[in-house]
Amino acid sequence: MSANKVTLSYLAPFSFKYYRRFGYEQVFNHLQYSLDNKNIPAFRPRVNQGHVTRGKMKDHLPEVVQIYEQTSKNGLMGGLLRDMWWWDYLPLKNKWLTGVYYDEEEQVSGYVIYELTQEQLVVKEMIYATNTAFEHLLSFIFNHKNSVRKFIFDSPDPTYHGSLLSEPYVLDARVVPYMMVRIVDIKDFLLRYPYVKKDFEPFVFGIEDQNLPQNSGLWELSSKKGMVKVNKLSDLAADYPEKITIQELTKALFGTEKMKTIVMEGKADLSFETATLVDDILVNEPPKLVDYF
Structure with missing residues (x-):
């Protein structure tokens, strides 16, 4: 999918545990x-x-x-x-x-x-x-x-x-x-995401993706007058104090769970300030999908 420039993948799993091995996460x-x-x-x-x-x-x-x-x-x-x-x-x-x-x-x-x-x-x-x-x-x-x-x-x-x-x-x-989601191209997804704020200052966080190394690393995200910028600063994120897995990030981006909840449950290494900032710019309504395939 990555080679074919697929940004996002939906999947109807026979086993949630099995497909989590490939970076999918249950959000619907x-x-x-x-x-x-x-x-x-x-x-x-x-x-x-x-x-x-x-x-x-x-x-x-x-x-x-x-x-x-x-x-x-x-x-x-x-x-x-x-x-x-x-x-x-x-x-x-x-x-x-x-x-x-x-x-x-x-x-x-x-x-x-x-x-x-x-x-x-x-x-x-x-x-x-x-x-x-x-x-x-x-x-x-x-x-x-x-x-x-x-x-x-x-x-x-x-x-x-x-x-x-x-x-x-x-x-x-x-x-x-219900269904699972896999963000295949995190940069393209973040660029096209419908942020609820048009302006927010740059902040840096690490993403860990065991299956797609191009998604792993330190990322800087910002927006000015609705013009979103996503820059990859480094390929390494393991030693950075603010980091999250691609799966937990998927849940936050889709509105399935608030980032502060993810952090409080120990599923991400982000500060309370960063989690609050993320929740303020992301869609916080739960996602809805009818189609099953």
Whole structure:
């Protein structure tokens, strides 16, 4: 991958321990909610406008692709920009159904992709551009409560949202480890990273990468008016007091863990001041990935 100028690699592991040997790290988690049909709350959209049309995913691809690409312009938090071949592949691989929400002007502003069996309904993906679209799609899903016994929401957002229910005790929620990430070219990745600050003073830290020596060394990072500079000062980092492995750095860069947490847990040799500086410039929201491959 390095020889082919690949910057970033995602991987679905059969064993997390095995692929950590190659510099991959687990950064994506899903939060899977499970709710019995008897506990589905009475719910109606506050705005009674628009409608949801259901059907097979393959029959609604144009509408689904449209709203996905529209919302992806605001950022995907680690998700994929899907090529058309991937969209065509998804309904071939899976027996998925869709509910597409059209607003009062017949414009697509949301969709839900789900799997339906005799026993349960599993929500695979829900994308919406407005809160009205979200409420109508949720109502559409809940309207299946007389058809199935259980509802499962497979959410790529690992942040708990059970408080949306008036009685969260009826909801089971569990974190499911998902995909792994490997930063192949750390310099290119740091140059293209969406820092939350346009200006920060230069600071130096060491990176240790046992598999890709070109990533190992002392690195200087700075930004002025949004112009990021990444300079490698030395190939050696072992004797430098401020250093971190490529895997722990990956978790911080992706927002899976804050750098201060990584340091407090003894997983990186960085000062509290450096860790605070890093947290101030990095995206601190957890990453979200739906696509599994």
